[in-house]
Amino acid sequence: MTLPSNPLVEPKGDGLEEKEGHWPQKDWPRLLAASLFCSSHLRGLRFPARDFLSPVDALKGKRESGRTLKKNDPSVVAPAAESLPFLPLGPQTTEFSFLLESHGGDTASGQKMIPSSLDVSLATLLSLSRASSTYTGIKRTTEECVCFNAFADAEVIQKCIQGIRDSEQTLIGILTARCYAQRQLIAKEYRKISGKDLKDDLKTDLTGNFERLLKALITSPATYDAKQLKKAMKSFQTDDSVLIEILTTRNNKQLKELSEAYFTEYKKNLVDDLTSQTSGYFRKALILLTEGKRDESLDVNKSLAKKDAQILYEAGEKRWGTDEDKFIEILCLRSFSQLRLIFEEYKIISQREIEDSIKREMSGHLADLLLAIVNCVKNTAAFFAEKLYKALKATETDKWALDRIIVSRSENDLLDIQAAYKKQYGSSLHSDIKSNVSGRYEAGLVNICGKNV
Structure with missing residues (x-):
């Protein structure tokens, strides 16, 4: 097969002509x-x-x-x-x-x-x-829509909200088929033609789980994370699992944007709220993660990995008691690439997997946080697959967790997560969503998930 460099500009005898633009x-x-x-x-x-x-x-x-x-x-x-x-x-x-x-x-x-x-x-x-x-280099399910016109989308959404069109299925078709950047352009055009905020109008027109899902789609990732953290800390008992999930899986840039969004939204520093709502080594680890100082280079250093592995061994298995500070420093600051090498060296030295040592040496929320880091380093998709499975199989389906994970990972690695889900649990994420939720909410989640893996 031969391809001209630009078949639209170089028709090469095909009879296609461009006249005055x-x-x-x-x-x-x-x-x-x-x-x-x-x-x-x-x-x-x-x-x-x-x-x-x-x-x-x-x-x-x-x-x-x-x-x-x-x-x-x-x-x-x-x-x-x-x-x-x-x-x-x-x-x-x-x-x-x-x-x-x-x-x-x-x-x-x-x-x-x-x-x-x-x-x-x-x-x-x-x-x-x-x-x-199905480009294998990018495992997200939501990409930039090639057939995109923000004004047209905004106009149709306005008709849906006004009741001129069947609203819910059309809203799903538009908002789940656009990437976040495009949804922001739609919201901007909507404000121009209606004089109102799209999020406010959705709240007026919709209810329940479906409303919450669509509002999540048009909220900036940083602001959405900030709201999730605030909700977790406002509850009667702080939902530490949400703090762990978000702060251990965001990169430095996302963590910086999250902290800025949190202050914009609540006029408080995220670190201050974490300090008041958590304690001990768990608080120390959360704050270190929030500061976004993890090395993000892809380079690895074998000699440094051996040194850090030895430090971890001496901080835990080799001594009476545990030096939690050493675990926090290494697991919260080293790059994921370097941590993989450290874990390999640790197994050689200790004859144990690092997660086994963490379980033996620590407990509670700190152990949960460090294990989350280890699991993400080894297989981020499997980490989120487990989160989704627990959310779906809970006595009462954790719809907040479904929204949070599916929306936040849709432009990242949701296809990988679905593949890991199928491998670990034998059923597809699609089928389990359909078994546990229903209606337009189900349709919205399934649309965001894309193809059935």
Whole structure:
């Protein structure tokens, strides 16, 4: 297969012409097919997938004689939110398959949509599109939607809230199919056209678990984490498991943004609240994590790993009593890459896994925190899979935990988490969600999870 560097600009005898910044309507279907292919597979052409949206209407029979599409035309709106509720176009969705379906669904018509300059068969194009849609380097389930128009999405959401459209399914289709950055643009456009805050209007129009989930989607990750921490510390008995989950799994940048968001939201320092709500070595570890000083380099040092492993051994197994400070310092400050090497060296020295020693030497919340770090270092996906399983199998389903984990990991590693869940528990996360929750809330969670792993 041969590919020109840019099939939209270099049609190479295919009969496609660009005249004064316009593409003739007769060429829209093939141009859109090429643009979606390139933006999906090559990740190099973003404007075509965004701007060549009216051709979708053309493919659905809404043709206007002689109309031309101008690049970067602000009047071009995405039909996805209005007429295609089955979208998202996400990492688990084949963009070209959608085009083929719109065009009639047959192979012959689909092949005609491909510019001959691409010199590629429909089967190959579909295969490449599917391969790019399940790109193995990124295991998130929510990605930037290629068919995105913030104004159009905001307009449809306003109609949903006003009761003009069936609201809940459409809201799920839009908000779960957009990445956080795009949802923020939608919220900005919504404020422009309605004069109101989208989050406030959702609260007025929706209730219960579904409302909470959609509000989580349009809240910044840092602010959402801040709210979760505040809720955990405001309860009658501090929910230390939430503190541990959030503070052990965020990187330095996220922890800094979290601390800033916490102060903005509550006019208090996060460290001060942690100090007042926790105690002892557990408090010390939490504060050290919150300061975001962990080494994040990928480099490892074997001699330093041996030294730290020996320090841990002498701080625990080799002595009477435990030097908790040494465990806190090493586990809270060393990079994950370095910790993996340290744990290997520790096993050689002590003839024990590090988690076994922690369980023998410590107890309570500090042990829980250090074990969370160890589990994340060894397998972050498995750590969150266990959290989700416990949330689903609790006497009363922990819906706050479901929201927190599924939303926060959707743009990170939720596909990995689902694979770990299936491996550890024998059932899919999809099926267990459907068994334990229902209605629009269930639909929202499943949509965020993406494909069934």
